Amino acid sequence: MPIALGRRSVLSAAALGATAAFSGCAGLTERVSSTSRGGRDRVTLQVYGTDTETRIYQRLADRFSEQNKVTVDVTVVPFSDFATGVDAGLLSGTAPDVFRVDYPTMGLYAGTEQLLDITDALDELVSDTRSAFMDAVSTGDRYYGVPQHVDTSALVYRPDLLREAGITAVPDRPEDAWSWEEFGEVADKLRDAAPAGRSAFGVNWQAAGAFRWLNWVFQAGGNMYNEDLSAAIIDDDAGRRALDFTTSFFDNGWVPATTSTKSATYPDALFTSGTLSMLFAGNFLIPAFAETIADRFEYAVTYLPRDQRRASELGGNAIVANRDAGNPELATELMVFLASREAMAEFCSEAVLLPTRDSLIEQGLDFALRPDLMPVYTDMITTIEDRDVADVTTPTFAEVNVDLANELEQSFLSGRSTDDTLATLADQVTASAYLNEGSA
Numbered sequence: 001m002p003i004a005l006g007r008r009s010v011l012s013a014a015a016l017g018a019t020a021a022f023s024g025c026a027g028l029t030e031r032v033s034s035t036s037r038g039g040r041d042r043v044t045l046q047v048y049g050t051d052t053e054t055r056i057y058q059r060l061a062d063r064f065s066e067q068n069k070v071t072v073d074v075t076v077v078p079f080s081d082f083a084t085g086v087d088a089g090l091l092s093g094t095a096p097d098v099f100r101v102d103y104p105t106m107g108l109y110a111g112t113e114q115l116l117d118i119t120d121a122l123d124e125l126v127s128d129t130r131s132a133f134m135d136a137v138s139t140g141d142r143y144y145g146v147p148q149h150v151d152t153s154a155l156v157y158r159p160d161l162l163r164e165a166g167i168t169a170v171p172d173r174p175e176d177a178w179s180w181e182e183f184g185e186v187a188d189k190l191r192d193a194a195p196a197g198r199s200a201f202g203v204n205w206q207a208a209g210a211f212r213w214l215n216w217v218f219q220a221g222g223n224m225y226n227e228d229l230s231a232a233i234i235d236d237d238a239g240r241r242a243l244d245f246t247t248s249f250f251d252n253g254w255v256p257a258t259t260s261t262k263s264a265t266y267p268d269a270l271f272t273s274g275t276l277s278m279l280f281a282g283n284f285l286i287p288a289f290a291e292t293i294a295d296r297f298e299y300a301v302t303y304l305p306r307d308q309r310r311a312s313e314l315g316g317n318a319i320v321a322n323r324d325a326g327n328p329e330l331a332t333e334l335m336v337f338l339a340s341r342e343a344m345a346e347f348c349s350e351a352v353l354l355p356t357r358d359s360l361i362e363q364g365l366d367f368a369l370r371p372d373l374m375p376v377y378t379d380m381i382t383t384i385e386d387r388d389v390a391d392v393t394t395p396t397f398a399e400v401n402v403d404l405a406n407e408l409e410q411s412f413l414s415g416r417s418t419d420d421t422l423a424t425l426a427d428q429v430t431a432s433a434y435l436n437e438g439s440a
Contacts, residue, residue: 042071043330046086046096048079052287053351060347064337070330083398090114090322097325098334100317103136104211104392104401106145109320110137111395115144116321118332122146125339125357133356135389137318145320146339149353151284152312152380153204153212154301154373161277162186165193170302174379177303177310180219180245187254190277200254201278202267203246210261210405211313211392212280215304216242218311224391224400224429232429235422241307243411243418250412260412261405271299280304282315283377286352286370301373304380312380314389316353354381396432403428 047057054076061072075096077085083105089095101109109115119142126134129147137145157170167186171177178186190200205212214224222238225231233239249255256275258265271279272292293299304312319338325331337343341357348355349365354377361381367374394400407425410416 041069041330042073043098043325043327043334044073044075044096045334046075046077046082046099048077048082048100050284050287050351053347056347056350060338060343061334064334068333072334093324095322095324097327097331098319098321100148101145101320102208102317103147103314103389104208105398106137106318106320107139107393107395108398110139110144114323116323116325116328116331117142117144118146118321118335119143121332121336125336128341128357128359130356130358132314132384132386132389135386136314136393137320145318146335147356148317148319148339148344149348149351150314150316150356150381150384151282151353152315152377152384153215153280153282153304154312154376154380155201155278155304156271156281156299156301157278158297158299160298161190161194161198165189165277170300172302174303174310178305180305180307183305184248184252187249187252191253194277198275198277199256199270200276201249201280202255202259202270202276203249203280204267204282205261205405205408206259206263206266208401210408211397211401212315213242213246213261213404213408214388214391215311215313216246216307218385218388219305219307219309220245221308223387225394225433227387229390229394229433231433232426234429235419235426238308239422240418243408243422246408247411247418257413261408283352283354283374284315286373287368290369301376303376310383311385311388312383314384314392316356354378394433400429400432 045057045061047054049057058074061074064070065072082099082101086095086099086109122143125146126143133147133150134143137143137147159170162170167189187200194200203212217223217234217239220238220241222234222236222242224234226233250257250260256265256267256270259267259270267276267279268281268285268288270276271281272289274297289299304310319335321328321331321335338347341360344355344357345360345365347353348360350368352367352369352374354374355361355365361378365374391397403425407421407428411418411421
């Protein structure tokens with residue numbers, strides 16, 4: 001696996017050349033910087049996101065600065081560039097003090113010892129957060145970030161097009177979610193009733209989203225890795241059932257051929273243009289839908305289909321700190337502030353993202369857009385189990401995610417057999433699994 005080993009080797013080299021982690025730090029009244037990243041009273045924060053998200057980050061940074069009489073320098077980068085910039089910065093000594101990172105990439109930085117251990121500062125957050133979400137920012141029994149928010153998928157649909165196809169009932173309770181077989185029957189009806197150019201549905205597994213295919217593996221009762229993350233177990237009955245079912249999306253003509261895992265076509269654009277009746281979509285798309293769909297047509301949301309169990313993916317982002325931040329204590333305090341009840345509620349409600357704190361999930365947030373849809377998404381995150389999180393936060397998963405996109409496309413579009421695809425995937429995952437030692 002030259003890609004996975006190559007990037008991990010680069011980051012490991014950065015770890016070997018980096019300054020040792022700090023064992024003690026000055027208080028807020030006496031800050032001491034040992035690097036050029038931050039300063040005596042200055043911390044750098046790198047984020048990516050929508051205009052709404054980055055605007056809130058700046059507001060929260062300004063508030064933290066005012067409250068603590070410090071400076072927070074915020075840099076906004078495109079999501080596509082964040083990892084390249086951080087990797088280069090770790091090698092050159094110019095990485096930001098604090099930065100936003102998606103969960104599938106989180107394990108790589110933590111597994112190569114690039115992140116600041118903030119375990120001792122998180123007692124209050126841990127007591128108010130599900131273990132699955134805290135596991136996403138942990139290695140062993142130590143925490144290397146804060147789970148700022150989660151997002152996940154649900155099934156968005158157009159009631160008018162379902163009615164035209166004779167589908168008059170859609171599950172409105174979790175326990176009534178369609179089975180795979182029932183979902184297939186719905187897809188058949190939508191396909192058969194659709195005019196030329198319209199498809200039954202699309203799936204959001206393009207670009208870095210190939211890991212969402214694991215939703216079907218989880219639903220079938222399977223996992224990517226064994227319990228100690230030492231080997232792949234994807235080549236089993238659950239994996240075969242999941243791959244057979246998802247390959248049938250293309251074989252049955254339920255989805256456009258242009259929406260496979262390596263496609264440059266994003267299905268949310270097809271949904272907003274009116275060429276899809278349903279869409280597997282994350283809640284983070286709701287603000288975009290408010291602009292692109294507006295009031296052109298009605299859309300609603302229901303629960304993901306189920307098989308042996310209900311499941312969805314851990315999407316979203318954590319906030320982490322470079323282990324050689326200019327002032328580790330200041331960096332830690334900024335992270336704790338961003339994960340506080342008040343800051344998390346403000347960020348999630350305005351950006352239409354899901355909080356990780358139990359108290360905020362139970363309380364419910366006043367979401368800025370489509371609050372009627374959010375209970376379904378909130379329910380879907382309750383289906384995420386600890387084993388599911390472990391599968392997508394290993395030190396090598398960022399590269400395994402690329403393998404998933406490549407290999408799944410061979411099954412979806414090129415006719416490669418399920419057995420051959422799963423065998424290849426299992427070999428690739430197991431070949432790098434030894435690098436995950438210590439992350440379980």
